[in-house]
Amino acid sequence: MKIGIPRALSYFDYFPIWKTFLDKLGFKTIISSPTTKDILDKGVSLCVDDACLPVKIFHGHVADLIGKVDTIFIPRLISVSPGEYICPKFIGLPEMVKNTISDLPPLLVFNYDLHKGIKYRGKAFNTLARQLGLSGGVVDRAYKEACSMQDKYERMLKSGQSPLNILEPKESWDESIKNKVTIGIIGHSYLLCDRYISMDLIKKIQNKGYNVKVPSNVPDKKIEENIMDIPKRMFLSYGKRMLGSGIEWLKCDEVDGIIFLSSFGCGIDSFIEELIRRYNAREYKLPYAVFSLDEHSGQAGFETRLEAFLDMMEWRNRIGHNFSAHG
Ligand code: SF4
Known part of the structure; x- marks a missing residue:
């Protein structure tokens, strides 16, 4: 099965963990093309007028994946750190996409909420795997490798790279x-x-x-x-x-x-x-x-x-x- 990942919003922060997890579970991940004028125009025409620019671009990237993949991965990030939240627009993202873009393939919604503790990270990935019909050791191994890729990515960022x-x-x-x-x-x-x-x-x-x-x-x-x-x-x-x-x-x-x-x-x-x-x-x-x-x-x-x-x-x-x- 081909899973599309929009190259927008939290892609730039969490792509290594998402991609490694899905790859290790045996799925093929396809990223939308880098933003172009066409993707921006599509996003602007599909999304509500008063959304911010990055949310409009996200819509353009979702549209770019239609016809290329079997399902589109849409993260619903509620909290990425214990005791904190992120912008509410991330929370409503799956609903915004569903209600504004037609001819969508099924969406793979990834609910991620660490407000109550970091242990909920593993639970979020387990729930994602269950949506894909998988559980058990294969999921644990994929999660472990995905976390280590994400740690490596974050270490590289802290060394000064963009x-x-x-x-x-x-x-x-x-x-x-x-x-x-x-x-x-x-x-x-x-x-x-x-x-x-x-x-x-x-x-x-x-x-x-x-x-x-x-x-x-x-x-x-x-x-x-x-x-x-x-x-x-x-x-x-x-x-x-x-x-x-x-x-x-x-x-x-x-x-x-x-x-x-x-x-x-x-x-x-x-x-x-x-x-x-x-x-x-x-x-x-x-x-x-x-x-x-x-x-x-x-x-x-x-x-x-x-x-x-x-x-x-x-x-x-x-x-x-x-x-x-x-x-
Ligand atoms: S924080 Fe929220 S409103 Fe601001 S750019 Fe990001 S998604 Fe848009």
Whole structure:
């Protein structure tokens, strides 16, 4: 049986565990094609207007798999970490897809809820296997191998690589780039790593000779420590990672400038961006820019803003001490 996996949303965080698990159970996994204008247009036409851009793109990827696979894997992520939640749009994803796209093959819905504890991870994978008619030792072995692939992936991320370098191995990674001028890009992995929708921002910056850091490079322990300093407990996992990494880069002087890549229509982005901008303006004063993406974003305007930001960062590094402290 061929199982289709949409190359969107949590694909960029959990693909190794999903693929290994399904492969080891003997199924063939097929990933939707990388995002193109056609996939984006399909997603926009199928999805409700007021959804955020990544959810629209997800719909486009589901449509791309129709006719190529026997079933489509749709994750329903409720919580990815004990005591936390993620954006409600992930919870309603299977229903949104079912109610907006016609001619769908059967959906393989993967319910994932770790709110009450990490032990529920194994249970979620067992339930998934049961939907596919499997249980017992084969499932336990597949789960073990899948977890070890995911651990390996996360270790590679923490070593400084971007998900793109790992998920698309043709993108080689030169470790010496770590010593160059560094730009931290804050954003959801599914925006940063979708090369079409992010206008290939990571690659563009790397091609200009800069090092890039993304939130998935920051160790979990640092994220936890930084979040303890904010007055209210952050219970949204993706928001916590973005805020915790921004604070880490600022207070440890790890980057020379920060770009916040935000999705139009995302509630989490709107307040995390505001918090990081305020922290930076109050204390650190690093070059900082916000690039907001929606389905109408154009390449030319994006490139002009990127060039302007890089120039500002270079001037700041070269002659920043000449600027008046009062602006
Ligand atoms: S966190 Fe933001 S970008 Fe992600 S699915 Fe939710 S609303 Fe969309």
